[in-house]
Amino acid sequence: MGSYKKEYEEVFEGKTILITGGLGFIGSNLAHKLVELNPKKVIIADALVNGLGGSIENIKEIKDKLEIYAGLEGDIRNIQKIKELVSQADYVFNLAGSIRHTGHNREDLIFDSEINLICQTLFLEACRQCMIENPKKNLSIIYAGTRDQYGKVSFMDLPLKEDFVPKTFTDYQSISKGAAEAHHIMLHSSLKEQGIDGIKITSVRITNTYGPRQSLDCGGAVPTFIKKILSGGKIELWGGGEVLRDFNHVDDVVDALILLAASDKTGGQIYNLGCCIGKEGMNTPVGGNLTTIMNLAHLIRDISGLGDVTAIPYPKERASIEPGHCCSDISKIARLGWIPKYSLRKGLEETIRFYKEKTLNNKDY
Numbered sequence: 135m136g137s138y139k140k141e142y143e144e145v146f147e148g149k150t151i152l153i154t155g156g157l158g159f160i161g162s163n164l165a166h167k168l169v170e171l172n173p174k175k176v177i178i179a180d181a182l183v184n185g186l187g188g189s190i191e192n193i194k195e196i197k198d199k200l201e202i203y204a205g206l207e208g209d210i211r212n213i214q215k216i217k218e219l220v221s222q223a224d225y226v227f228n229l230a231g232s233i234r235h236t237g238h239n240r241e242d243l244i245f246d247s248e249i250n251l252i253c254q255t256l257f258l259e260a261c262r263q264c265m266i267e268n269p270k271k272n273l274s275i276i277y278a279g280t281r282d283q284y285g286k287v288s289f290m291d292l293p294l295k296e297d298f299v300p301k302t303f304t305d306y307q308s309i310s311k312g313a314a315e316a317h318h319i320m321l322h323s324s325l326k327e328q329g330i331d332g333i334k335i336t337s338v339r340i341t342n343t344y345g346p347r348q349s350l351d352c353g354g355a356v357p358t359f360i361k362k363i364l365s366g367g368k369i370e371l372w373g374g375g376e377v378l379r380d381f382n383h384v385d386d387v388v389d390a391l392i393l394l395a396a397s398d399k400t401g402g403q404i405y406n407l408g409c410c411i412g413k414e415g416m417n418t419p420v421g422g423n424l425t426t427i428m429n430l431a432h433l434i435r436d437i438s439g440l441g442d443v444t445a446i447p448y449p450k451e452r453a454s455i456e457p458g459h460c461c462s463d464i465s466k467i468a469r470l471g472w473i474p475k476y477s478l479r480k481g482l483e484e485t486i487r488f489y490k491e492k493t494l495n496n497k498d499y
């Protein structure tokens with residue numbers, strides 16, 4: 135934290151920062167880091183949506199340093215409240231959303247469109263009104279997009295660059311997150327065109343993030359496998375787990391969010407996270423963070439010394455939303471100075487230790 139603290143203290147000291155979805159996995163880890171940078175205030179707005187990863191437990195060590203709006207009060211659909219909070223803020227990390235991979239049914243369509251698109255539209259309307267009413271205000275917004283926005287891709291397209299044009303989407307999430315990102319970038323240019331120069335909106339397409347404070351029921355491979363082995367079960371690999379994925383430790387993701395917010399070059403831009411730099415980087419990804427789901431399972435078993443791994447047929451309802459091999463090119467954000475610090479092994483060792491301790495203390499994650 136030492137040199138990191140020095141580097142960013144100048145940027146965030148005395149500033150007000152709003153984190154939407156701040157009681158969730160990435161938001162709470164971000165809050166832990168931001169309170170160390172001497173800000174005036176860190177505000178959290180989180181609707182604590184059922185079935186997502188938000189929990190007061192995630193910020194319990196720092197709750198006295200935060201201003202927290204939870205439930206209805208913290209819902210980004212609440213335009214008046216969000217306007218009031220945004221008008222105080224210098225920086226907004228807009229992390230409210232759902233990472234649930236939805237199926238192809240009416241209930242999932244409604245849930246995903248509501249959480250990942252309509253909520254974002256209302257949030258951006260609050261921001262727009264706030265900037266129009268305070269045209270001299272400086273505001274930097276970082277939006278949490280996802281690599282799922284690339285949809286189904288072919289191996290030849292890897293690693294994916296930010297300008298890759300999706301051809302086939304996999305599920306509602308990939309569509310609604312992409313539409314919400316487009317809305318963010320559009321608001322950036324439309325406010326600039328109206329002479330509102332203090333606005334800066336950036337999107338970051340996050341890949342598979344793992345680490346402490348992630349809900350073990352969120353559906354991601356790392357938490358699902360850790361939950362299985364800690365409860366004495368077998369890790370089940372759908373279709374043998376041959377697909378490639380790129381993983382980032384949450385600390386690296388938090389560093390990227392802070393860097394993008396602090397930089398004056400990132401307005402109206404989109405950045406990938408992940409671990410590959412160019413085609414050659416597919417062979418030597420940073421930190422060994424590109425791997426198959428099968429290797430990931432074996433690594434988790436080896437590190438924990440628990441459980442076993444078995445292959446099962448791909449569940450029918452999941453096959454249609456499987457994007458295939460996937461990994462992103464991080465050359466663009468690397469030029470700003472970010473590459474992951476964590477190797478997959480080191481990150482998993484820390485994460486498994488965290489959950490083993492929680493399980494021993496009977497904490498529910």
Ligand SMILES: NC(=O)c1ccc[n+]([C@@H]2O[C@H](COP(=O)([O-])OP(=O)(O)OC[C@H]3O[C@@H](n4cnc5c(N)ncnc54)[C@H](O)[C@@H]3O)[C@@H](O)[C@H]2O)c1
Pocket residue numbers: 154155156157158159160161179180181182183186187188189208209210211228229230231232233249253278279280281339340341342343344349354
């Ligand atoms: N974790 C990953 O691997 C990953 C990958 C790609 C993108 N992302 C994106 O990063 C963001 C954070 O993800 P996470 O892993 O921390 O998820 P999470 O489920 O742990 O946290 C998301 C939080 O958003 C809150 N939320 C949802 N709708 C809200 C609303 N209307 N108003 C206020 N709060 C609301 C939820 O209550 C939850 O606490 C999400 O937007 C997600 O799509 C995450």
